[in-house]
Amino acid sequence: MVLPVILDKFKSVILGYPLHLVAACLVIRLLLNKYRPGLTSIPGPRLAAFTDLWRVVDVAKGQTRLTAIALHKKHGSVVRTGPRHVSISDPALIPVIYDTKYKFLKTGFYPLQSITWFKKPAMNLFSSRDPEFHRSEKWRAAPSYTVPNLLPFEPRIDSCVELLMSRLDGFASNHTPVNLGNWLYYYAFDAVSEISVSKKFGFLEQGQDIDNIYSDAKAMMMYFSTIGQIPLMHKLLLGNPVINYLMKPMETWNPQVVFTLKAVEVFYAGQGYAPRNKDMLDFWGYIPSIAPEKMNMRELVVNLSTNLFAGVDTTSIALKAMIYFLCKNPSAMTRLVNDIDTADREGRLSPTISYKEASALPYLTAVMKESIRLHAPVGMLLERHVPAGGLIIGPHHIPAGTIVGINPWVTNRDSTIFPDPESFKPERWLDSSTEHLAKMETLFQFNFGAGSFKCMGRNISWIEIHKVIPQLLRDFRIELMDPRKDWEVSAGWFVFQEGVLCNLTKRKEVEKIQRDRGL
Numbered sequence: 001m002v003l004p005v006i007l008d009k010f011k012s013v014i015l016g017y018p019l020h021l022v023a024a025c026l027v028i029r030l031l032l033n034k035y036r037p038g039l040t041s042i043p044g045p046r047l048a049a050f051t052d053l054w055r056v057v058d059v060a061k062g063q064t065r066l067t068a069i070a071l072h073k074k075h076g077s078v079v080r081t082g083p084r085h086v087s088i089s090d091p092a093l094i095p096v097i098y099d100t101k102y103k104f105l106k107t108g109f110y111p112l113q114s115i116t117w118f119k120k121p122a123m124n125l126f127s128s129r130d131p132e133f134h135r136s137e138k139w140r141a142a143p144s145y146t147v148p149n150l151l152p153f154e155p156r157i158d159s160c161v162e163l164l165m166s167r168l169d170g171f172a173s174n175h176t177p178v179n180l181g182n183w184l185y186y187y188a189f190d191a192v193s194e195i196s197v198s199k200k201f202g203f204l205e206q207g208q209d210i211d212n213i214y215s216d217a218k219a220m221m222m223y224f225s226t227i228g229q230i231p232l233m234h235k236l237l238l239g240n241p242v243i244n245y246l247m248k249p250m251e252t253w254n255p256q257v258v259f260t261l262k263a264v265e266v267f268y269a270g271q272g273y274a275p276r277n278k279d280m281l282d283f284w285g286y287i288p289s290i291a292p293e294k295m296n297m298r299e300l301v302v303n304l305s306t307n308l309f310a311g312v313d314t315t316s317i318a319l320k321a322m323i324y325f326l327c328k329n330p331s332a333m334t335r336l337v338n339d340i341d342t343a344d345r346e347g348r349l350s351p352t353i354s355y356k357e358a359s360a361l362p363y364l365t366a367v368m369k370e371s372i373r374l375h376a377p378v379g380m381l382l383e384r385h386v387p388a389g390g391l392i393i394g395p396h397h398i399p400a401g402t403i404v405g406i407n408p409w410v411t412n413r414d415s416t417i418f419p420d421p422e423s424f425k426p427e428r429w430l431d432s433s434t435e436h437l438a439k440m441e442t443l444f445q446f447n448f449g450a451g452s453f454k455c456m457g458r459n460i461s462w463i464e465i466h467k468v469i470p471q472l473l474r475d476f477r478i479e480l481m482d483p484r485k486d487w488e489v490s491a492g493w494f495v496f497q498e499g500v501l502c503n504l505t506k507r508k509e510v511e512k513i514q515r516d517r518g519l
Contacts (some may be wrong), residue, residue, distance in 0.1 A: 024212045033083035038390070038399040044071065044080035044087075052082050055229040062491045064225075065379035065409040072410050078393050082229075085403045087381055088393065089410045091417070091443055096391075097384050097404060098451035104384035106453065107403050108231035112224045112239075113493075115257055115305055116250045117298050124306040124314035125456065134452065141303065145456040150463060151355065156194035160187055161468050163204045165475055172504040177481050180323060181500030183207075184468075185214055185316040189308070191464050192315070193259075196307045201259060213257040217313065218496055225380065225492030231275040251301070260305045307457065313494050314377040315461040320497045322367060322469055324487055325424045327480045327502070332367065332426055333473075339363050340470045349474070358466035366429035368465055369444050373412045374424060376447045379495040381405035408447045409495075417443060477505040 009493045030050045034040070039049075048054040058067050071079045072089045079087045088097070108131040114127035120128075128134050143149060171178040186203030193201040202210055207217060227233045228393065237243070237327050251257050326333040339361055343349050349357050358364060382403045391398040398404060411420040417439050418428065432440060448455040472478065480502055487499035 007077075012089055012302050023431075036083060038397055039080055039084065039086070039402065042078055042080040042086060042396055042398075043075040048081050048085075049083060052230045053083070055082050055085065056217050056226055059226045059229055059380070059492060060222075062222075062489070065376075065407065065495060066493055068381070068407040068410050069413060078396055081122075081381075083336075083405070084401065085381075085383075086398060086405075086406055087410075088406050089391070089414070091414060091439070093393070093412075094406060094446055094450050097406065098382070098446075098449065098453070101449050102135075102452050103386075103387045103452075104129065105129055107383040109228040109383050112231060112234050113309075114304065115245075115254065115309075117302065118251075119244055119249050119442075121249075122298060122302045124302050126306065126310055126453075136269065138456070142456055145459055147459050147463070150195070150459055153195045154355060154463070154467075156198075156465060157191045159459075159468055160194060160200065161352055161471055162193040163190070163200075165471060167204060167207060168472075168476065168504055169506070170505045172476055175503075177501055177503055177504075179496060179500065180478070180502040181316075181320045182209070182214075184319040184323070184500075185312070187468060188315040188319065188464060189213075189312045192307055192311045192460065195460065196304050197260060201308075213255050213346060216255075216308075218490065218494075220440065221313075221494055222293065222492045224488070245323075257301065257305050260301050260308065263389040307460075310455070310461055311457045313496070314455075314457075315464055317375070317377040317494060317496065318368070318372050318461065318465055319468065320487075320500050321371040322465070322502055323472075323478060323502070324480075325374065325484065326367065327478060329424045332424065333478075336363050336367055336471050340474050344474060349350070349470070353467055353471050353474070355463045355466050358470050359423035360362055361428060361470065364466070364470060368469075369429050372422055372447055373444060374422075375495065375497070376408040376412055377494055379407070379409050379491045380446070380493050381407050381458060382449060394437060406446070408443075411443050414443065414513075475507060477507055479503050479505075 033051065034049045045054060058064055068079075068081075068087060071081070071087065077088060077090045079089075081087050108125050108129075110129060111121065111123065113125075114121050114123055116122060123130070123133060125134060125137050162331075163475050166180065166184060168180075168183065170176075183204075186207070190200040190202070190204045193199060223238070227237060251261055326336065340349070343357070343361060348360065383403050386400050386402045386404055388397055388400045389406065391402075412418065415421050417436075429437070429440065445454075448458040480500075482501075485499070487497045490498070491494045
């Protein structure tokens with residue numbers, strides 16, 4: 001008799017006060033989030049402990065990297081940034097969280113960043129969370145990303161460097177300001193395209209954002225960065241089966257995927273995708289372990305488009321940072337230009353500077369590292385799941401399933417390793433002791449990830465940067481149009497920059513003027 005009465009009362013409450021019930025459930029959910037076992041003692045923004053929406057708003061504002069820096073300054077090395085998100089800044093935990101044995105696996109944030117093939121997600125080395133898939137694909141692809149195996153493609157990059165110089169020569173000759181940041185993006189895209197599919201995409205030739213690839217990529221990256229804070233939201237938006245059904249397949253409209261598909265069809269003939277002749281061998285056909293005949297069309301397109309998706313943005317961000325910080329720090333610019341000029345006078349530089357020649361310029365490498373330290377391409381937490389057994393950090397026992405990670409923007413400003421961290425000091429990479437330099441190098445490498453999931457394409461970027469920067473500074477004097485004005489930054493997963501507007505002057509003209517003036 002009692003149970004039916006209780007059920008009847010409960011039913012009347014549900015029907016009579018539905019909003020009250022919803023509100024009660026919401027409050028209970030928020031409280032369960034806040035007082036999640038093992039995390040309640042970890043400091044952080046008060047609202048973040050209740051809901052992931054705090055992070056969604058922070059990412060949408062484009063301030064995640066700055067927020068992370070401020071939070072760790074305020075709260076210390078362990079900060080709670082969500083109901084089950086914890087941000088960590090202790091460099092000693094990098095090899096623990098980003099191990100080589102796939103203990104700390106990637107989170108649901110990553111699969112969002114993959115292409116679709118016939119309307120089905122096609123995982124790649126970056127987006128996949130499956131250790132077996134990642135291990136297998138990495139084993140096949142890794143040999144092609146070593147410097148010795150990349151250097152045969154250096155003439156491809158040379159052609160992009162030479163084309164970039166000729167296009168910029170026009171701006172210098174006409175004394176016309178140039179958005180150098182855009183042209184560095186064009187160079188990065190065409191260079192990766194040449195390496196990957198034996199053909200330039202056409203950015204340098206056309207001198208524009210073809211098919212709005214750059215602007216669309218930024219928009220999509222912002223979507224993934226924001227929605228990735230609550231991956232389930234993706235299933236209600238672009239991952240919705242209804243929307244997916246109504247949309248055309250990605251291989252018919254996405255410019256990068258369409259271009260990759262066309263390149264595969266053009267450069268690989270017939271069954272098995274065998275190269276038509278040895279001169280047309282590209283990145284994937286050159287390396288026996290991942291020869292095209294060992295891949296089907298889907299695998300080729302996924303791997304090649306991943307090169308374009310991942311390699312271009314990180315390289316162009318690093319290039320823009322180098323030019324910007326050099327222009328903002330004239331003494332560093334003067335020292336690097338003098339080093340390049342000295343090497344040139346001594347006959348150590350070719351007309352188109354080689355990677356080997358550029359690698360012999362220590363200050364150039366120091367500028368590269370310091371620029372990436374101050375403006376890392378990735379500005380968000382590199383998320384991982386805590387494995388069974390949990391993670392002990394000082395007094396905190398973080399339970400299994402918690403999402404933890406380290407933001408490179410935070411570790412790059414660790415004042416115990418980088419004194420005066422906000423200052424641009426390339427000399428720190430040359431003057432530090434061997435022991436201290438090793439600590440700095442560990443944090444620098446973390447800009448490309450760490451452990452099993454470390455970015456394999458970093459050597460492509462390294463070669464492209466080494467080649468183009470000294471070439472630019474040997475050919476042109478580069479100055480910001482308005483040295484007092486800071487660039488604009490739009491940040492999600494990648495920290496994009498706008499506003500690298502420059503005046504270019506041919507170095508030969510500058511030297512002639514100086515000679516005429518007796519300087």
